[in-house]
Amino acid sequence: MFAQVCEFLSVWIIPLVLLIVPLAGYVRRVRVYEAFVEGAAEGFQTTIRIMPFLVAMMVAVSIFRASGALDDSVNYLQPLLLFLGVPPELVPLAVMRPLSGTGALGLTTEILNTQGPDSLVGRIASTVLGSTDTTFYVLTVYFGAVGISKPRYSVAVGLIGDLVGFFGAVYICRILFPG
Amino acid sequence: MINFIWLLFIAGGIVYAGLHGRIDLVSRSAVNAAETAVTLSFRLMGVMCLWLGILKIAEQAGLVAAVSKIVGPVIRVIFPSVPRRHPAMGAIIMTISANMLGLGNAVTPLGIKAMNELQKLNRDSEAASPAMCTLLALCTTGFTLVPATIIALRAAAGSINPAEIIGATLVVSLLATIVVLIADRICRAIFAARGGR
Numbered sequence: 001m002f003a004q005v006c007e008f009l010s011v012w013i014i015p016l017v018l019l020i021v022p023l024a025g026y027v028r029r030v031r032v033y034e035a036f037v038e039g040a041a042e043g044f045q046t047t048i049r050i051m052p053f054l055v056a057m058m059v060a061v062s063i064f065r066a067s068g069a070l071d072d073s074v075n076y077l078q079p080l081l082l083f084l085g086v087p088p089e090l091v092p093l094a095v096m097r098p099l100s101g102t103g104a105l106g107l108t109t110e111i112l113n114t115q116g117p118d119s120l121v122g123r124i125a126s127t128v129l130g131s132t133d134t135t136f137y138v139l140t141v142y143f144g145a146v147g148i149s150k151p152r153y154s155v156a157v158g159l160i161g162d163l164v165g166f167f168g169a170v171y172i173c174r175i176l177f178p179g
Numbered sequence: 180m181i182n183f184i185w186l187l188f189i190a191g192g193i194v195y196a197g198l199h200g201r202i203d204l205v206s207r208s209a210v211n212a213a214e215t216a217v218t219l220s221f222r223l224m225g226v227m228c229l230w231l232g233i234l235k236i237a238e239q240a241g242l243v244a245a246v247s248k249i250v251g252p253v254i255r256v257i258f259p260s261v262p263r264r265h266p267a268m269g270a271i272i273m274t275i276s277a278n279m280l281g282l283g284n285a286v287t288p289l290g291i292k293a294m295n296e297l298q299k300l301n302r303d304s305e306a307a308s309p310a311m312c313t314l315l316a317l318c319t320t321g322f323t324l325v326p327a328t329i330i331a332l333r334a335a336a337g338s339i340n341p342a343e344i345i346g347a348t349l350v351v352s353l354l355a356t357i358v359v360l361i362a363d364r365i366c367r368a369i370f371a372a373r374g375g376r
Contacts, residue, residue, distance in 0.1 A: 013280060013327070021233050025240035032236055039235025043228035046291055047220050054216040060188035062212030066204040067196035109332060117338035126333055126344045130326030131352035135319045138290075139181075141223075142315055143307060145291040146298040150306035153366035155180045157312065158319035161359040165320065168351040176347050 046145050053144025057136060061099050070095060086170055089121045093128060098162045101134035124173045132165035223287065230288040234273060243269045246276055257317075257360065260300075260310050267296030271314060278318070281325045290318050309367050316363045320355040323348070 025032045064070055074092050081091050089111060096103045111125045135158035143151055196205045237243050247269055254272055261267050270293035277285045293314060301308040307315070326348050333341035 014282065014285070017282065017285070018233065021237045021240070021242060024242055025236040028240040030236055030239040035236045035239050036232035038232075039238075040228035040232035042292070043224060043231045043288065046295070047224035047227055050223070050291075051217060051220045054220055055213050056185065058212040058216040058219075059209050060185050060192075062208045062215075063192035063196075063205055064188040065192075066201065066208035067192040068199055068201055069192055069195040072195075105332075108329075109336070112332060112336035112338075117333040117336040117341070122333075122336075122338075123344055123347070126329050127347040127351055129332075130323065130329040130344060130348035131320070131355060133319050133321035138319050138321075139315060141287060142290055142294050142318060143311070146294045148294075148298075148305065148307050148311065151181050151315075152307050152312060153180075153363075153370055154307060154312045154315045155184065157316045157359055157362045157366055160362045161316065161320040161355045164355040164358045165351055168354050169347065172347050172350055173344075 049147060050141055050144045053140045057140040061136065065100070065103070070099075084167070085174075086167075087121050087124070089115060090124060090128075090170070093125055094166050097128060097132055097166065098135040098159060101137055104129060104134065120173060120177055123177055124169050127169035127173055128166055131169060132162050135159060135162055226284045227288045227291070230285045231292060233285075234289060234292065237273070238269070243273060247272045250276060258310050258313060260308075261297070262300075265296065265300065267293060267300060267310075270296045274314070275317060275322075278321055279324050281323045281327045286318070286321075290314070312367065313360070313363050316359045317356065320352055320359050322352045322356045 022032045022036075025035065071092075074095050077095065078088065078091050081094060082088060086094065093104060093107045093111070096107055108125045108129050112122050115121045117123075117126065135155075139151055139154060139158060143149075143154075193202075193205055196202050234243075250272055251268070254275060255261075255263065255268070258268070258271060261271065270289065274286060274289040274293045277289050294311060297308060297311050297314065298304065301311065325345065329344070329348075330341045333344070
């Protein structure tokens with residue numbers, strides 16, 4: 001039942017917002033078309049401003065991945081993470097999550113297909129993906145859009161959030177889904 | 180810190196690739212990634228225009244003010260430096276609401292809009308203001324009531340109960356949000372004590 005409601009919501013939520021907002025606008029005598037165009041015009045400038053930041057971050061992460069350093073750092077971190085109770089299949093996800101959204105999504109899909117979505121590992125991976133975001137992407141895009149080049153302590157805070165999200169998912173899934 | 184991490188990725192990656200005979204991959208992946216970044220920006224542009232257009236209608240229809248009445252009080256506590264009636268407050272509230280509703284690609288345009296408004300209140304236009312850091316912290320944990328993408332992914336992989344992880348994601352993302360907000364305050368204090376460096 002609950003799952004069906006969620007599935008319904010996930011399909012309907014965006015069409016509903018797209019329906020309700022202009023409709024409410026029309027009722028409140030907003031010139032909906034003109035207002036939309038006025039708002040949309042802002043999107044152009046902003047995206048252009050993001051581009052150099054995105055190139056800088058994606059090139060750096062991509063070089064790091066291609067060099068094999070990312071995969072190998074997984075191997076170095078493995079003993080520590082295993083000691084902390086992280087299942088071995090999830091170690092790559094822990095490293096990938098803050099760096100690359102598509103990478104993390106790919107790893108999770110692989111885990112769901114090989115280990116099964118209803119296995120403990122599958123559930124933990126789902127929870128990690130559902131309760132954290134790609135810190136470096138969010139940082140690059142949000143700050144890049146307004147020309148902030150000094151993020152100050154934001155990187156540290158974002159990574160703390162990722163750590164809590166990852167270990168939280170591991171331990172809470174172990175409690176919620178025993179056996 | 181960002182300078183160090185960026186340099187670490189690039190310099191570390193190139194040296195590591197050289198030592199392990201993968202140097203040919205470096206130039207190819209660097210160029211590919213640069214191209215992907217531009218393609219991604221253009222894909223983002225369409226989504227951006229769409230949601231900023233919808234947001235403008237919502238603003239003029241008074242919907243932003245209505246949502247602010249409901250979730251505003253909590254958010255004002257988290258962002259004490261933002262004046263109550265400033266457009267930044269409305270944009271922050273819409274970002275967090277969209278995040279909670281799991282509006283996916285609407286969150287980024289709204290978040291950027293909020294950053295834009297916060298930048299108008301910022302004294303140093305190159306360095307992130309405390310309010311910006313707090314908003315970013317909230318967005319990197321991305322508190323969502325219904326993680327739609329992951330539920331769809333689980334359903335596609337043949338799960339018996341794709342939505343069963345909602346309880347876990349709620350607890351974990353709430354926990355992460357609280358920890359991040361505390362960490363944000365602590366870091367801000369340390370930062371201020373060191374003279375903003």
